[in-house]
Every structure is written in C-alpha cells, then in structure tokens.
Amino acid sequence: MSNDDNPALRQPGFTDEPKIFNHITAIIENRKSRAAAHANCEVTLMYWEIGKYISSVILEGDRGEYGKQIVVTLAQQLQVKYGSSFDYTNIHRMVQFAKRFPDIEIVVPLAQQLSWSHFIALLPLKSNEAFIYYAQEAISRRLGKRELRKQIARKAFERKEIANAELTKQAVVPFNLFKDPYLLDVLGLKDNFLEADLEKAILVEMEKFILEFGHGFSFVERQKRMTMDGDDFRLDLLFYHRDLKRLVAVELKLGKFKPYYKGQMEFYLRWLNKYERREGENAPIGLILCTEASRDQIELMEMDKVGIAVAEYWTALPPKVEFERKIKEIYAEAQERLERRKSLPDGDGTPRQIDYFLESDKDDEDE
Numbered sequence: 001m002s003n004d005d006n007p008a009l010r011q012p013g014f015t016d017e018p019k020i021f022n023h024i025t026a027i028i029e030n031r032k033s034r035a036a037a038h039a040n041c042e043v044t045l046m047y048w049e050i051g052k053y054i055s056s057v058i059l060e061g062d063r064g065e066y067g068k069q070i071v072v073t074l075a076q077q078l079q080v081k082y083g084s085s086f087d088y089t090n091i092h093r094m095v096q097f098a099k100r101f102p103d104i105e106i107v108v109p110l111a112q113q114l115s116w117s118h119f120i121a122l123l124p125l126k127s128n129e130a131f132i133y134y135a136q137e138a139i140s141r142r143l144g145k146r147e148l149r150k151q152i153a154r155k156a157f158e159r160k161e162i163a164n165a166e167l168t169k170q171a172v173v174p175f176n177l178f179k180d181p182y183l184l185d186v187l188g189l190k191d192n193f194l195e196a197d198l199e200k201a202i203l204v205e206m207e208k209f210i211l212e213f214g215h216g217f218s219f220v221e222r223q224k225r226m227t228m229d230g231d232d233f234r235l236d237l238l239f240y241h242r243d244l245k246r247l248v249a250v251e252l253k254l255g256k257f258k259p260y261y262k263g264q265m266e267f268y269l270r271w272l273n274k275y276e277r278r279e280g281e282n283a284p285i286g287l288i289l290c291t292e293a294s295r296d297q298i299e300l301m302e303m304d305k306v307g308i309a310v311a312e313y314w315t316a317l318p319p320k321v322e323f324e325r326k327i328k329e330i331y332a333e334a335q336e337r338l339e340r341r342k343s344l345p346d347g348d349g350t351p352r353q354i355d356y357f358l359e360s361d362k363d364d365e366d367e
Contacts, residue, residue, distance in 0.1 A: 037112070044111035044119065048104065051094030059095065071095075096123050100131065110135055117145040121152065133157045140215050153320075154183055155327050162327075163311060165334035166295065168341070171304035173285055174244060181312035181330070182212060182289060189315045198252050198315075199223075199236055216243040224249075226271045235268050247272050247284040257294035257310055262301055265308050289313045299337055 059067040078086035101107050118138055125131045138148045159179035186208040187201035202209045210217055217239045224235040237250040249268050265286040272284040285307040293312040
C-alpha cells in the first residue's frame with residue numbers, strides 16, 4: 001500500500017511536512033537535553049564519590065601529609081588514563097565537595113540540575129547557606145557558570161542578607177525578597193542624571209534590571225496614576241511578584257533618604273490595596289530606592305512593619321577591593337544594629353549570625 005492509499009497518512013496533521021519535521025526535532029532535542037543532564041548528574045556524583053573515598057580513606061586522621069603525596073601520585077596516574085579532568089586541582093575540588101556535603105542525599109537533587117562547572121564556582125563559598133542560595137539561583141534562573149560567577153562576584157547573597165538584617169519579627173516585608181544595595185551599573189547612567197533619567201534607563205534595560213532586582217518580578221506599569229479628591233499622584237514603577245502574589249511599588253529617589261518618603265509610600269500602598277488589589281492577592285508592599293539609605297533613621301521609623309523597605313542603589317560599581325570592603329562595612333553596621341535591638345527588653349533575634357564572605361579564588365579556573 002502506498003502512502004497515498006494509507007488513510008492514517010491522509011489525516012490533516014500528516015500532510016504538513018514542516019510540522020512533522022519540527023515535531024520530531026523537538027523529540028530529539030528534548031531527549032538529547034535529558035541525556036546530557038543525566039550524564040552531567042552522573043559525572044558530578046562520580047566526582048563526589050571519588051572525593052568521599054579519598055577524604056575518608058586516604059586523608060583521614062594522622063595520614064594527612066602522607067595521604068597528600070598519595071593523592072599527587074594518584075592524580076598523575078588518573079590523568080594518564082582519563083585525561084585532565086583528573087588532575088590534582090580537580091581532585092582537590094572533589095575532596096572539598098565531599099567534605100562540604102558528606103550526605104549524598106543532599107548532593108543528588110543538586111547534581112540533577114547543576115553541572116560540575118557550577119559546583120566549581122560554588123566551592124570557594126565559606127558557608128553552606130551561601131552555597132545553597134547561589135545553587136538555587138542557578139537552578140531557578142537557569143544560570144550558566146559565567147552568570148553564576150557574576151552573581152557571586154557581585155555579592156548577591158550578601159546584599160540579600162543585609163536587606164534581611166533590616167527586618168524585624170513584625171515585618172510585613174518578606175524575607176529574601178530585596179537586596180541592599182542594588183547595583184544598577186548595568187543601566188549605563190552618566191554623572192548628574194535625574195530621576196527621570198534613572199526611570200528611563202530602567203525601562204530601556206528592563207531585562208537587566210529584573211535580573212538584578214530578583215527572581216519572580218514582572219513589570220506592570222511606569223508612572224502609575226492614582227487619583228483621589230481630584231488630585232493626581234504618580235508612582236514611579238509598579239511590579240508584580242508572581243510567587244508572593246502581590247504588587248510591589250517602587251519609588252526612585254536621588255540623594256539621601258528623607259523621613260517623609262514613608263508617608264508618601266504608605267499612601268501609594270493604601271491606594272493600591274483599595275483600588276488595584278485583586279481577589280486572591282496579598283497586600284501590596286513598597287521599596288524606596290535612594291542614593292543613600294540612612295539606615296539608622298529607617299530602623300527608628302520601623303518601616304518594615306508597614307510593608308516598606310528602603311535600599312541604596314549604586315549606578316557605578318567600585319573596584320573589586322573597594323566594593324568588597326564597602327559591602328562588609330555595611331554588613332557590620334547592620335550587625336551592630338541587630339545587637340542593639342536584641343539588648344532591648346523585647347529584643348528581636350530574627351536575623352542570623354552568618355560567616356559567608358568569599359575566600360579569594362582564581363578566576364575561571366575551570367576554563
């Protein structure tokens with residue numbers, strides 16, 4: 001029987017050859033992708049198993065120095081047989097990896113979604129909390145190793161924790177939502193810009209801004225008009241957070257934070273709650289972005305209790321050493337305020353003591 005005589009092949013879907021081709025290529029690409037992911041997972045688990053064995057059998061106890069010499073010889077032998085993936089540097093990483101996560105049950109779900117190159121970027125982090133944060137960011141945002149390294153270099157985790165340190169137990173603002181400061185060097189702003197220039201730059205580079213702003217945000221509107229008693233008011237930027245199911249109002253300010261900004265944002269949030277909040281959504285929250293945050297004033301005003309966060313934004317990134325120094329300085333100041341809060345009669349022990357600052361490491365070691 002020819003194809004023309006086969007009733008099944010005369011159905012509408014079978015007469016569209018491009019559609020047939022596209023469907024089959026989609027199957028192939030999907031399976032290839034899954035096969036590659038499975039292969040990556042097996043490679044990572046293999047490295048973990050090697051690291052675990054070397055750590056527990058060769059380097060354990062008082063065999064440390066002697067064991068290191070064995071590892072050097074072992075690496076040379078493995079390189080001859082299996083290539084550069086088993087050089088001493090990479091074997092050392094395997095040992096680090098196994099020591100960081102001695103439980104295979106923790107490693108398996110991460111290995112199913114991240115490549116070994118991702119783990120190489122993550123290993124220099126000192127704390128497991130930072131490690132897990134960046135791993136989850138890489139998974140949820142599908143970050144490649146270069147973008148992941150960029151997030152680590154830009155201290156995304158540290159800046160999130162600084163923002164968290166400003167929140168109390170009574171905070172309406174959710175934890176892990178904002179950062180402080182925000183790095184808006186991606187907008188390419190020149191000196192002496194105006195608020196309108198900042199807003200326009202964000203709109204032009206919205207994708208980059210969202211990447212810095214955080215996962216789950218989607219842009220709704222600029223210059224949101226709010227009318228009451230015949231007067232018009234305008235909110236700079238309005239976003240929606242899909243996971244939190246709530247509107248997020250953003251005000252852009254030049255210069256230092258001023259206390260009256262609180263009243264302005266409270267008005268916007270009340271208006272949005274009354275006229276824009278939909279069924280099933282949570283109450284709106286607000287973020288005020290300033291050139292200088294005045295954190296002691298913000299703490300005194302307890303703005304987090306009414307759903308308002310304040311953060312600095314930097315439109316130019318300092319040199320690496322200065323940048324790291326400034327971030328550590330800001331964090332230390334936040335810790336001091338936390339300690340003062342805890343010493344009060346109703347002290348708030350919400351924030352956590354974290355030692356997560358990065359060790360120095362060589363760039364692009366795996367390339």
